[in-house]
Amino acid sequence: MLDLSLGFKNKYISLYEQIRAKILSGKIKAGERLPSKRALAEELGVSVTTVWLAYEQLLAEGYICSRERSGYFAERINSHEISPRKQSAPQKNARKEEYLCDLVNGNTPAHMFPFSTWARLMRFVLSDCGEHLLERVPCGGDPELQQALSDYLYRSRGLDIDPRRIIIGAGSEQLYGVIIKLLGRDKIFAVENPSYGKISSAYALNGAKWVAVDVGERGVNVAQLLNSGAHAVHISPAHQFPTGVVTPVSVRLKIAEWANSVGGYVIEDDYDSEFRLSGKPLQNMFGLCPSRVIYMNTFSKSLAPSMRLGYMVLPPDLYERYINLFSSSANVVPLFEQKALAAMLNGGYFERHLSRLKNYYKGIRKALLEKLALLGEECEVTDSGSGLHIIVKFPNAKSDAQIKERAAERGVNLKCLSDYLIAPRQGLECCAVINYSGLTKEILERL
Amino acid sequence: MLDLSLGFKNKYISLYEQIRAKILSGKIKAGERLPSKRALAEELGVSVTTVWLAYEQLLAEGYICSRERSGYFAERINSHEISPRKQSAPQKNARKEEYLCDLVNGNTPAHMFPFSTWARLMRFVLSDCGEHLLERVPCGGDPELQQALSDYLYRSRGLDIDPRRIIIGAGSEQLYGVIIKLLGRDKIFAVENPSYGKISSAYALNGAKWVAVDVGERGVNVAQLLNSGAHAVHISPAHQFPTGVVTPVSVRLKIAEWANSVGGYVIEDDYDSEFRLSGKPLQNMFGLCPSRVIYMNTFSKSLAPSMRLGYMVLPPDLYERYINLFSSSANVVPLFEQKALAAMLNGGYFERHLSRLKNYYKGIRKALLEKLALLGEECEVTDSGSGLHIIVKFPNAKSDAQIKERAAERGVNLKCLSDYLIAPRQGLECCAVINYSGLTKEILERL
Numbered sequence: 010m011l012d013l014s015l016g017f018k019n020k021y022i023s024l025y026e027q028i029r030a031k032i033l034s035g036k037i038k039a040g041e042r043l044p045s046k047r048a049l050a051e052e053l054g055v056s057v058t059t060v061w062l063a064y065e066q067l068l069a070e071g072y073i074c075s076r077e078r079s080g081y082f083a084e085r086i087n088s089h090e091i092s093p094r095k096q097s098a099p100q101k102n103a104r105k106e107e108y109l110c111d112l113v114n115g116n117t118p119a120h121m122f123p124f125s126t127w128a129r130l131m132r133f134v135l136s137d138c139g140e141h142l143l144e145r146v147p148c149g150g151d152p153e154l155q156q157a158l159s160d161y162l163y164r165s166r167g168l169d170i171d172p173r174r175i176i177i178g179a180g181s182e183q184l185y186g187v188i189i190k191l192l193g194r195d196k197i198f199a200v201e202n203p204s205y206g207k208i209s210s211a212y213a214l215n216g217a218k219w220v221a222v223d224v225g226e227r228g229v230n231v232a233q234l235l236n237s238g239a240h241a242v243h244i245s246p247a248h249q250f251p252t253g254v255v256t257p258v259s260v261r262l263k264i265a266e267w268a269n270s271v272g273g274y275v276i277e278d279d280y281d282s283e284f285r286l287s288g289k290p291l292q293n294m295f296g297l298c299p300s301r302v303i304y305m306n307t308f309s310k311s312l313a314p315s316m317r318l319g320y321m322v323l324p325p326d327l328y329e330r331y332i333n334l335f336s337s338s339a340n341v342v343p344l345f346e347q348k349a350l351a352a353m354l355n356g357g358y359f360e361r362h363l364s365r366l367k368n369y370y371k372g373i374r375k376a377l378l379e380k381l382a383l384l385g386e387e388c389e390v391t392d393s394g395s396g397l398h399i400i401v402k403f404p405n406a407k408s409d410a411q412i413k414e415r416a417a418e419r420g421v422n423l424k425c426l427s428d429y430l431i432a433p434r435q436g437l438e439c440c441a442v443i444n445y446s447g448l449t450k451e452i453l454e455r456l
Numbered sequence: 457m458l459d460l461s462l463g464f465k466n467k468y469i470s471l472y473e474q475i476r477a478k479i480l481s482g483k484i485k486a487g488e489r490l491p492s493k494r495a496l497a498e499e500l501g502v503s504v505t506t507v508w509l510a511y512e513q514l515l516a517e518g519y520i521c522s523r524e525r526s527g528y529f530a531e532r533i534n535s536h537e538i539s540p541r542k543q544s545a546p547q548k549n550a551r552k553e554e555y556l557c558d559l560v561n562g563n564t565p566a567h568m569f570p571f572s573t574w575a576r577l578m579r580f581v582l583s584d585c586g587e588h589l590l591e592r593v594p595c596g597g598d599p600e601l602q603q604a605l606s607d608y609l610y611r612s613r614g615l616d617i618d619p620r621r622i623i624i625g626a627g628s629e630q631l632y633g634v635i636i637k638l639l640g641r642d643k644i645f646a647v648e649n650p651s652y653g654k655i656s657s658a659y660a661l662n663g664a665k666w667v668a669v670d671v672g673e674r675g676v677n678v679a680q681l682l683n684s685g686a687h688a689v690h691i692s693p694a695h696q697f698p699t700g701v702v703t704p705v706s707v708r709l710k711i712a713e714w715a716n717s718v719g720g721y722v723i724e725d726d727y728d729s730e731f732r733l734s735g736k737p738l739q740n741m742f743g744l745c746p747s748r749v750i751y752m753n754t755f756s757k758s759l760a761p762s763m764r765l766g767y768m769v770l771p772p773d774l775y776e777r778y779i780n781l782f783s784s785s786a787n788v789v790p791l792f793e794q795k796a797l798a799a800m801l802n803g804g805y806f807e808r809h810l811s812r813l814k815n816y817y818k819g820i821r822k823a824l825l826e827k828l829a830l831l832g833e834e835c836e837v838t839d840s841g842s843g844l845h846i847i848v849k850f851p852n853a854k855s856d857a858q859i860k861e862r863a864a865e866r867g868v869n870l871k872c873l874s875d876y877l878i879a880p881r882q883g884l885e886c887c888a889v890i891n892y893s894g895l896t897k898e899i900l901e902r903l
Contacts (some may be wrong), residue, residue: 026614029739069841070739071704119587128582131792135575140566143760167469179626179788188632194663202753206785214781216663217640242591285516292476292517313590315791334661337654341626345578345763346790395514406575413563 020055021062028063032072032262033082033373034224039085043073063368110418110456115397115447116314121369123362124192127310127349130358134348142348146340148178149331150320151347157354158320165283165360168296168304174328179341180317181280185211188276188303190334191327192241192289198276199239200230203429204335205250210277221432224249230254231263241274246294247282248395253428258292267300274327279306281396284370300324308350310397311363311447318342318350370397376453377445397446400426406439416441419456467502471549475510479519479530486532556867557903562844562894563761568816570809574796577805580889581795583820589795593787596778597624597767598794604801606765612730612807615743615751623773626762626788628727628754632658635723638774638782639688646686648676650876650884652697655690655725668816668879671696678710686858688721689837692713692742694729695842698876698889700846702840706737721774726753728843731817747771755797757844758810759891765789766796817844817892823900824892832852844893847873853886866903 031037044052047061047098053060057135064081067073073081089173134142149155155172162168162175178184185208189198194216212219222233222242230243242264247254256264268275277294323331340347353359359450374392381390381401391400406412409425414422426437480483491499492509500507511528518603582590595603600811602619609615609622625631632655636645641663647656650667659666669680669689676691689711693703703711715722724741727803742751754766787794800806821839828837828848838847853859856872863870873884 017587022614042835058683069702071702071706071708074780084704084706086709116592120570122587122590124587124590131582133580134577139575140569140571143762144570145563145568145761146686153748167473180786182785183630183788214637255516257531259518259531260808262533314786316789317565317790338629339627339761339764341630341764343764343790343793345793425898456877 011144020200021059024059025064025066028067028133029072032086037083039083041083043081045080046344052157053386069296108422110452111422112449113422113424115444118449119365122313123358126358130349130352131191134345138348142344144344148335148338148340149173150340151344154347154351157351162238166293170322174323176321176323176345177340177342178319180309181206181319182211183304184319184321186215189215189217192274193332196240197238199237200431201243201244201249202434203251203430205425206429206431209431223276224252224254225433226254228254229387231260231267240271241276241280243276245278245280245390247279248393251368251426253391253398253400255391255395261294261297263300268298268301275302277302277306278302280311282366283311284397286394295322296436318346373445373448376450380453380456398442398444401441401443403441409438412439412441459615466503468506469508471506472513475514476519479533486530488530490528490530493518493529493682503833509797515748555869557899558869558894559890560869560871561890564893565896568813569760570805573805575697577799581799585795589791593789593791594784595782595787596620597787598791601794601798604798605766613740614714615740617769621770623768623769623770623778624787624789624794625766627657627756627766628752629654630788631752631768636662636664638777639721643687644685646681646684646689647878648691648696649879649881650698650873652876653878670881671699672702673701675707678707678714681714685712687718688723690725691721692725692727694726695840698839698873700838700845700847702842708741708744711747716749722749723750724751728749728757730758731814731844732842742769750774750802765793820892820895824895827900827903845889845891848888848890850886856885859886859888
């Protein structure tokens with residue numbers, strides 16, 4: 010009848026696919042009447058239901074139509090557009106080279122993460138919250154985590170923040186995207202030069218304009234900022250990456266003054282301020298000028314990069330805009346991780362972990378500085394006592410390329426200040442950026 | 457000396473704060489010499505270390521400077537910019553009204569979620585993966601989940617997809633943002649009219665232009681699409697929301713032809729295609745024209761909206777662009793949820809859950825249709841056998857407002873087709889959209 014056979018698949022699917030192929034290839038012509046269900050079932054030795062299911066599927070997809078009391082007919086279909094299914098050729102994923110020592114992409118060593126505590130808290134959340142974990146999370150985040158972060162910011166920084174204005178996000182890049190939506194894509198964002206390339210590329214990827222402003226020894230160049238036409242400036246005053254500069258309060262105040270005068274905003278990216286290894290963290294821009302500063306931070310450095318958890322604190326006017334834009338959206342971070350982090354903060358586990366981590370890094374930094382001291386006058390170390398990287402100048406090096414080559418010969422992956430330039434700039438040559446967040450004493454000894 | 461007193465706080469912090477306040481208020485003038493550490497310590501009855509810590513903090517933040525062998529001096533600081541810290545006035549969060557029966561925002565009833573299985577899988581992942589859960593997830597997602605999804609799409613849809621081209625995202629809105637970055641913000645995106653408002657607003661929020669194309673009884677109006685100047689069209693051919701229209705294959709082929717001719721893309725948003733209650737899910741646009749279709753789906757309907765887990769399948773050229781743009785970014789979904797979902801798919805738990813859920817909804821739909829039948833000729837039901845909503849026309853109603861008012865009087869939250877218009881359009885009046893995904897028999901009985 011239709012020259013069909015049924016293989017090992019679900020019979021009705023096999024039948025459906027064969028008839029579909031015949032219609033598409035024109036072997037069953039448009040308008041041609043299909044056999045009745047009973048007749049086809051008999052021919053194929055299958056149940057009428059099998060044929061019925063196949064016909065229903067073809068009907069639903071529009072390959073055939075049914076006319077009352079006359080049966081099923083093939084539809085007119087232009088099939089020349091259909092490409093054959095085939096597996097795409099394998100493509101290579103970007104692979105990183107393996108180094109003995111990576112001073113670029115350092116992640117906190119796994120053994121420093123309080124995994125057993127974290128796992129215990131996750132089990133606790135699972136049994137404690139149960140099916141509540143399935144509830145939709147409000148746009149800003151889980152109120153319990155917002156409260157825990159507000160308490161933590163008060164304890165650790167003396168900041169007194171309405172928890173609702175703390176917006177939970179899936180890491181900093183996702184939060185940058187939200188900021189751009191809040192401030193508007195027509196605005197100009199000033200970005201520090203040099204800086205972590207992901208910041209300017211996040212602005213570009215999200216369709217916002219950005220301009221580079223130089224970072225000097227006292228932070229961002231305020232004169233350049235004043236002339237930039239920018240509406241917002243993205244800075245890390247506590248410890249700039251990569252220069253390591255700590256912005257003094259006099260410059261911070263000038264930046265705040267600028268923001269007030271243009272009605273703009275300061276995006277204070279406090280990515281590693283927990284790691285000020287002596288004294289307490291510096292007072293935030295946010296504390297100086299709370300109505301003009303978006304404070305943001307993540308747990309990538311302090312917990313684990315896989316955590317994808319960050320937050321930002323919005324000034325009141327932006328918080329209102331945020332609610333207007335996003336109140337119908339759910340928060341992107343699973344409730345489970347939010348509850349676990351809240352438990353970690355509320356139970357004091359996070360601060361205990363942080364102080365253990367700071368001690369660990371103090372030791373690493375000391376050993377690193379001792380190692381560098383062996384190089385004698387070949388290098389000059391700049392260390393602001395903050396964060397997880399230092400700048401090492403090699404005054405006798407011929408070029409940045411030479412520094413990196415020599416490092417690579419010893420199995421060390423390294424970048425220089427110039428690698429983080431987002432716009433051309435002179436005078437930053439021969440300075441290596443040593444990110445020691447992934448370093449261990451074992452690796453140091455092998456160098 | 458300086459008229460300072462130390463309270464209950466950390467002594468050095470209290471000291472630091474008081475000196476800072478005096479510098480900012482001008483009580484300690486720019487250039488004024490501060491007491492020596494020893495002298496101040498004696499006056500306050502604290503240790504020299506306490507004063508030293510406070511001075512170090514002030515020094516680090518730039519409030520004071522130190523000159524060798526002469527001591528510490530206050531810096532010149534413009535303090536009029538500093539706003540006092542205060543708690544912002546409480547702001548109201550958007551609140552939803554409470555209805556007896558919500559036919560707009562329905563979420564899968566909690567008792568239908570296989571929570572004990574999910575919790576068991578999470579515990580399993582926690583012990584099985586251990587510290588591997590801290591590893592950074594490649595931009596596209598965890599390869600194990602990508603493979604599990606590829607297998608699932610093969611089993612359930614007959615799609616044969618390179619797992620690397622399956623991109624994991626935190627729900628559909630986040631994926632829409634990625635698509636816009638891939639295709640470019642300068643492109644025009646055609647969006648179905650009427651449709652779920654979040655789609656067009658996601659394009660607008662991400663700075664992309666969109667145009668509305670009407671949805672008729674056979675899906676999107678292809679003539680309008682041809683004249684729209686669009687580069688991409690966002691459709692749900694399996695079951696359009698809200699019209700419930702299933703796009704027949706002849707129209708699908710025309711859309712594929714359009715995409716081929718303009719070098720554009722079809723964004724196939726398959727948001728509820730698992731819920732085709734009879735037969736298997738319809739063949740995808742993706743299967744018809746894999747090089748021009750971005751296939752996307754989420755687990756919001758099939759698992760839980762709080763899950764924030766979705767995926768999209770990219771055609772090979774867009775996959776390459778994706779790797780170029782995002783290879784240095786980590787995936788936004790925590791590895792933990794990805795592993796748990798992979799285990800759920802690989803263990804067959806997801807499909808078992810889905811079949812249970814479909815059975816449940818069959819019962820709900822039957823009861824709903826019976827209830828509607830009691831209204832007699834007052835209403836006409838359109839039911840395409842797909843998804844989790846139906847369209848009910850009230851030919852005698854005076855207006856959409858009247859339909860909604862009457863429903864509200866009975867405690868029912870309802871929207872009409874016209875509420876989902878994203879551009880003005882006539883002829884869709886008096887059609888209620890009944891989303892029964894949150895309905896239970898108990899609620900139905902009480903109506």
